[in-house]
Amino acid sequence: MPEMPKSTDAQTAIRYDDTLAEAIEIKWQTYWQEHNTNKVPNPGEPGFDPSKPKFYALDMFPYPSGSGLHVGHPEGYTATDIISRYKKMKGFNVLHPMGWDAFGLPAEQYAIKTGVHPEVTTKQSISNFRRQLIRFGFCYDWSREFGTIDTDYYKWTQWIFLQIYNAWFDPDQNRARPIDELIAEFEAGSRKVKLNPNAVEYVGAGDLPDGTDAGAWSTLDRETRKAIVDSYRLAYLAEQTVNWCPKLGTALANEEVIDGRSERGSYPVFRKPLRQWMFRITAFADRLLEGLNDLDWPSSTKTQQSEWIGRSVGAEIDFPILAPSGNPMGEALRVFTTRPDTIFGATYMVVAPEHPLVDLAEDFAPPELDIKRLRNYVEWARNRTDIERQENKEKSGVFLGLHVNNPATGKPIPVYTADYVLMGYGTGAIMAVPGQDQRDWDFAKAQDLPIVRTVQPPEDFEGEAYTGQGPAINSHFLDGLDIKQAKATMIEWLRAHKFGAPKVNYKLRDWLFSRQRYWGEPFPIVFDDWGNHHPVSEDTLPVTLPPLADYAPEESSDPQPLLAKAKDWVQTTAGEAGVEGFDPDKPMRRETNTMPGWAGSCWYYLRYIDPKNEDRFISKEAEQYWLGENAVDLYIGGAEHAVLHLLYARFWHMCLHDLGHLTSPEPFRKLFHQGLITSFAYQRGDKTLVPVDMVEERSEGHYVEIETGAPVSQITAKMSKSLKNVVNPDDVIADYGADTFRLYEMYMGPLEASKPWNTRDIIGLHRLLQKIWRLCITEQGDFITTDTPDETTEKQLHRLIHKAGEDIERLSFNTAIAAIFEFVNLAKKLTEDQADRFIRVLAPFTPHLAEELWEKLGRAPSVTTQPWPDFDESKLTDDEIEIPIQVMGKLRSTIMLPKDSDNKAMEEAALNDDKIVKFLEGKTVRKVIVVPGRLVNIVAN
């Protein structure tokens, strides 16, 4: 880092350098804090102006890690800061808050190693993060700050859990409703009393609930009623095969498992049955999918969410199971297919190794079946980890010894089990159509099973399974129909013959919400002696997290949640927990699982609106003003949350909306992802990487490894300790100041693009601030203005005001800053009035420097409360403009013309231009194209 000259050097000249920048920045940060400049009142509070429209600009709040801010954090934060300051100047009441996503594994893992309570390390990290964010000059309303670990915050997280627990999804109204309304309908007899037919926790348990009428409510005992009601709750407890991560000591949601490994830490994940809290998010699959249409979100994020939800339309079809005698047994094997039109080509069936039919098959096995081989296969397949499945997709499987009847052909076909069929999707069974499905083709080849094509491939088709369009063949009454017609016809036939019905399936699974960790929100749930769960009453919230003596998980194949160690805390009574219908002294046990980190981040954007409210999660009045129809107007954060946080938060929001707590149907109106900040790295010829301090630049663009002198190539890579290319924001601020840092990150390139950090480039932005300083301030430190306005400067200022405003609106900060450069390069001296407007343009970008100049100009602080300057449309263009003249699309000359010249004048001027006359010698002009105000193109040969 080159040493910057200090303003305290021999000369007393006051120049903009790191020392002055720091002095100015600390001065104004202190001023803002002391004068509550960034505090935004709520409706009804003093100073609130209800006539102004609102703008809610939200950052993804950080997880406060021990290592402090990364340079990636201030990228998005600076963007929202500029927008927030600009919108405020444009007359909006701007809500721009910040807080802490503070529950989570790293603090707990640190606690296991060191014995320091996670709360201690987390609060230290929060202090450090807060210090850093304040040092950047971000205009957060710090009076709204909170952390997800605060008891008066997670009290309401628990309250929301109870709201969802006490709700059910009504498919007729396509919305969540209070569970009391369901019970009332049962009591009144207006709704059939039966288990929830969509309760996935009962599917596959061999007890398909649909249609099973339980009889009148009044005739049912307490246990049956509870079982029925619980099957509808949007939060439910179920024994499920979950993603168990032994290394993290907890179960994980599907969304947290990537390629069979944990999203955090990348540890192997195994499948294990556990009794866990689940959210019935699948009930909202269609709402979550359709809601995306109206949102101003990046299309890639919408695509990711909709692919995660994975809606597919098809049919469920029953294949009657045949007894060894060949006669139907009365039971059917139900499959889901998106291609009912291909059923005539279904030459065999496959069920997942976990499918109940596998156990049944052993009972009915014909003597010739090798039971041992079947058992071995099922055992092997069931224990295969997801990682192993990823690595080896060879088609293997065994015959179950059973046959079913293909209802379309009327012929028996064999049933296999194979691990390429997943128990977790559809019914865990498929009809295999090798002619139209490559996986089935591969399996059929491996097992020597017949293949029948039911769609005519084109003549030149050389592949195996054919999945394209074409007329149906070998399919009796479907022959000749295209796929769409054939599907519709087949579904009608199946329906008429009671073999099947249309069905929509989703890849989305219910959301596993229990974690066996310590550092998370406790559930507001207790259990009685019989293991029934009961919600604690609202007035006993929060259920506070007890201290623990040690945090190490106990090694066990039957994992116990860590909170079970807090024995005194676990033991409570019905009276203490507020559970009705029991003797107050009746002992109850608290739920010892905790909520995942997502719980706190699911609704933090709501709490900012009314963070100190002790009576409600947020007040109705604040909700209606700050959220209204659009909720968050702009949400900026990383793309890594495309299907985790952003899906979960939408789900909670929809529940709260349906239950009447929120007006807006969706939480985040506009979403924007800032790009990753990468770093340069150097690569040898063999593609190995060299740490940056081992490389030097010999000449422009040519780099060598210092030790060997071997050339290396510059590439971009993620910042990492091993490459020694991690940048600490504190260091950059110390060297240049926060205003320079802010400008640099915004000038690097488009906000959404991934782009490399290049320390060498920062100086350019620092020089810009020095130029601005010199433009306005003398070496004695006084503001210098001129009384004679320069017309070119005036015009350029109008263009700057116009372009900067427009570019901020479309989040194109790099071009807005380029416009500031152009203005400063052109302006020699400003009048007081020009300086006034120019400083206001600077204010969102470099708030500290703008405040200082504003004060030196003799204006009363703060410039942040000033309106954005106006511009004059007529000053945006010159009277005379340069018009390019092309011949055959190639530039041959340019001419100056009055800006409103008509086509004829332009054509004439072009054809009379000396260069053009010369160029056209010996050629015939065929046509002249004139674009008014843009160019002239002459077609000639």
Add this chain to the structure above:
RNA sequence: GCCGGAGUGGCGGAAUUGGUAGACGCGGCGGAUUCAAAAUCCGCUGUCCGAAAGGGCUUGGGGGUUCGAGUCCCCCCUCCGGCACCA
């Protein structure tokens, strides 16, 4: 494998609707200033041919549409991101 996004000087990038490609910044070269240096200011800086005037080429590669293509269409290559036995 499938689905997105991208590829522009030595580097980061600009070109908002098909209309002067390379704005702006970094770096580089030259000059002014200085005892000297830093800082600052001025000029030049895609590439090839040419002494110059001027001209050719140029937005990953190839083809096309158009008076005109970085931008639209088709094929291919490379990189990044996501999904991945979902029937």
